[in-house]
Amino acid sequence: MKKLPHYQAGVAVVTALLLTTLAITIVASLFWQQQVQVRSIENQRLQLQKKWVLRGALDWARLILREDGRGSNVDHLKEAWATPLAETRLDEYVENGRADTEASDATLSGQITDAQSRFNINNLSTDGVINPKEVIAFERLLTNIKLDPSLAAATATAVANSQTKKTTAPSGPSIVTSAASASSVADTSTATVTNTTDASKSASNTGQASTDAIPEVQFLRFTQIDDVLSVPGFTSDMLLKLRDFVTVLPHATPINVNTASAEVLSARIAALSLSDAAAIIASRDRAEFFGLTDFKQRFPDKLTDVSANDLSFATNYFIVAGKIKLGRSTLNFSALIERIKIDTKIIWIREL
Structure with missing residues (x-):
């Protein structure tokens, strides 16, 4: 067999090494893509399982509040709903894909808080009308927690601007009681119609817009305590102080x-x-x-x-705050529950 020249043998070796490297790279890339897909599917499964645990936790909280509403007309801190739930393992309730011989990492902890134990920001104004008594109360609260009391008036104005204002229907025409009055009203009406017609023609000729009033800007309603940051003067550090003393409920409470x-x-x-x-x-x-x-x-x-x-x-609103841990994934949540007698309804749920 004829031997290859030395330079040809070197090229063959280099080519073989390059092909081997290329094959290894392709295989490694395939394995990496498969690993990414597996992790993605696993993360989706964990998210779905956390959602189900969250749903179960809120149903459990609603059940506790319903039973409390059946047996008591007052709400206080010695009742079952006020007892915090320490970190509790959910091995028997959540299947997270581990082998039977391995322990589950699924845990749940949480706390139900009376939302009406805090000052309600929406007390400051009703239907766009500021309540001075509530403004004074909020000033006292800000003073008690070592914040600037002048922020109460600014907050009340912001809340009032965010609310829909009630409008009164225009009063009807007065009743004419004499012929002379009727004649006077008729003449005035004729003059008014004439003036209106002339004004309409003038506006049409000059291309002016209609005389309808421009609606006021409607600000977004306050729905959570973080919304006070839209009020000039409040900072994130001040918000941390407010959280334990202030809340935002759907209406005055x-x-x-x-x-x-x-x-x-x-x-x-x-x-x-x-x-x-x-x-x-x-x-x-x-x-x-x-x-x-x-x-x-x-x-x-x-x-x-x-x-x-x-x-x-007694109270109609409760805040449920909790933490769900499932493997390497964690979900912090907060929810507002409304209870009227024994009927409960979730107002909102937020993931923190």
Whole structure:
């Protein structure tokens, strides 16, 4: 057999190495694409499983609130709904694709909070009309948590601008009581029609637009506490302080005395100092308040100006916050649940 020249043998070796490298690269690329596809499918499955766990968690919360509504007319912090759920493993309830011999990493933790234990931003205005009493209460709250109280008026204005304003229907024509009046009205009407016709012709000739009023700009409604950042003066650091004391509910609501903090109680009731509010909390820890009469009997000298519309001893809105961990994936969520008697409804769900 004839030997190849040395230079030809070298070219053959280099060619073989290049082909081998190319083959390895192609195979590695195929394996990489397959790995990406597998991970993508796995991530989609984890997301779907988290959604189902979230749905189950909210159904569980609604069940707890319904049962609480059946057995009690007041809401306080000693009830079952107020007990936090520590991180709980869901091995028996969630199948996350592991082998039978391996432990699941699925866990759920959460807390139900009385939304009416906080100051409701939508109390500041109703149908676009600012409520001065609520503005003063919000000023006191901002003072209690060491923030600028002047921001209360700016917030009220922003809330009012975001609400739909009620319009009153125009009154009808007055009744004519005499012939002379009728004649006068007829003459005036004729003159008005003539002037209107002339004005219409003039506008048509000059190409002017119609005289319809331009509608006001409608700002987006406040739906979450983060919306206060649209008010000039608020910062993200201030928002962190507000979260535990302020909320945004669909409409104006009273404060639940059985769950509100000292800062909120002191802001809601003008005659209360922070130390007085702390005394009220100590009293309710021993025995919850069953109504306004019971509340006034315990603190008669502090509640002379309190209205039944300002305070409540039960609640219709609850915030459910929780965390779902499934393998390497985590989902933090928050939801607002409305409860009317024993009927519950989810108002919104947010993934954090």
